[in-house]
Amino acid sequence: MKKILFICHGNICRSPMAEFVMRDMIDKAGLSDKFEIASAATSTEEIGNSVYPPVKRLLLDHGISCDGKTARQLTKKDYDNYDLLIGMDGANYRNINRICGGDKQNKIHLLMDFTGSPHDVADPWYTRNFNETWNDVNKGCKALLEKLI
Helix, strand or coil: CEEEEEEECCCCCHHHHHHHHHHHHHHHCCCHHHEEEEEEECCCCCCCCECCHHHHHHHHHCCCCCCCCECCECCHHHHHHCCEEEECCHHHHHHHHHHHCCCCCCCEEEHHHHCCCCCCCCCHHHHCCHHHHHHHHHHHHHHHHHHHC
């Protein structure tokens, strides 16, 4: 079983979007028994909070539920528990490495690095452009899934 942890700053926008989009793609491909997907934050700011309402609505508009998801913080132990730790931007990447104590096993990556156009996934908390984030997350998750199957 391949275990993937998506990570962003607060775990209320980008990383839960990636978590539930990837789960949906995996379910539709009939591969649910081959993957474990979760998400976490690099900060403590949103711990225990639900997915940000505009993200929750966008997911629901696409038939994807994120009910029950609350933000949690990445821990050093996650490095051992997951095969891939996928950040959304350069700041996430640096913080994941700091929290995990480095990347000796080459597990830490950025989502868009799996596509033909590597770049940061814009944070909709600041940009307010949830559709741009949706498009990036879908493109990144599709490219990651294609690499893994």
